[in-house]
Amino acid sequence: MIDDPHTPDLPADRQAALASAARTLSEEFDGVFSSQTIERFLLTSYADVARRMTVITWLPLLAERFARERLTALAIVEGRSDNRKPVVLFLCTHNAGRSQMAHAYFRHLAGERAISWSGGSEPSDAINPAAVAAMAEIGIDIADEFPKPWTDEVVRAADVVITMGCGDACPVFPGKRYEDWGVADPAGRDLASVRPIRDEITSRVESLLANLGVLVG
Numbered sequence: 001m002i003d004d005p006h007t008p009d010l011p012a013d014r015q016a017a018l019a020s021a022a023r024t025l026s027e028e029f030d031g032v033f034s035s036q037t038i039e040r041f042l043l044t045s046y047a048d049v050a051r052r053m054t055v056i057t058w059l060p061l062l063a064e065r066f067a068r069e070r071l072t073a074l075a076i077v078e079g080r081s082d083n084r085k086p087v088v089l090f091l092c093t094h095n096a097g098r099s100q101m102a103h104a105y106f107r108h109l110a111g112e113r114a115i116s117w118s119g120g121s122e123p124s125d126a127i128n129p130a131a132v133a134a135m136a137e138i139g140i141d142i143a144d145e146f147p148k149p150w151t152d153e154v155v156r157a158a159d160v161v162i163t164m165g166c167g168d169a170c171p172v173f174p175g176k177r178y179e180d181w182g183v184a185d186p187a188g189r190d191l192a193s194v195r196p197i198r199d200e201i202t203s204r205v206e207s208l209l210a211n212l213g214v215l216v217g
Contacts (some may be wrong), residue, residue, distance in 0.1 A: 017060035018046060025064065029071055032080050048149065052125045054097040062146050069117055073157035077206040084201050086212045089158035091170050095120025095147040097128040097186040101135055101198055104142045105205045109216040119150030121169035134198040165187045
């Protein structure tokens with residue numbers, strides 16, 4: 001149990017925060033998953049985030065967000081969800097620039113009419129600040145986002161998988177619709193150089209939503 005005082009390697013404050021997160025997720029997924037499954041996903045999500053992030057203050061919160069995404073995907077895969085919305089997964093190498101911008105713009109336009117997630121084959125430890133600044137210019141805040149890996153349940157739940165530069169490392173599952181977007185990597189570029197990348201991504205996202213028949217606005 002997360003709130004067991006003998007749980008190894010967890011400081012008391014983070015243990016308490018994870019216990020609170022487990023209770024929140026248990027309420028959200030009541031009747032869908034057992035508390036054991038929820039705690040397992042929460043702890044593995046925490047372990048992944050903690051392994052890469054240099055700022056530890058928000059680790060339990062980030063783990064909760066990652067676990068929620070994974071549990072939502074698992075519910076879709078296992079037929080425990082009545083979701084009928086299109087699900088799109090954006091993948092790149094570091095999940096720090098391209099896939100984050102695409103995910104944010106997709107979510108901004110689609111609202112509750114579709115689901116989008118993002119991930120990376122080799123997640124970085126922070127979002128690219130130039131990508132954050134470029135998205136802020138069009139009124140979208142991605143400063144609170146964080147790089148994370150793709151997971152099997154998230155890929156399996158997606159209807160469309162958009163890849164951007166992860167090559168052979170990108171997961172391939174039969175029956176999925178795949179699109180590879182040849183978008184330049186914003187890593188190491190300044191804001192002026194990232195703006196055209198942002199604009200290409202937003203144009204592609206708009207076309208994708210139209211193709212999926214998702215009304216925007």
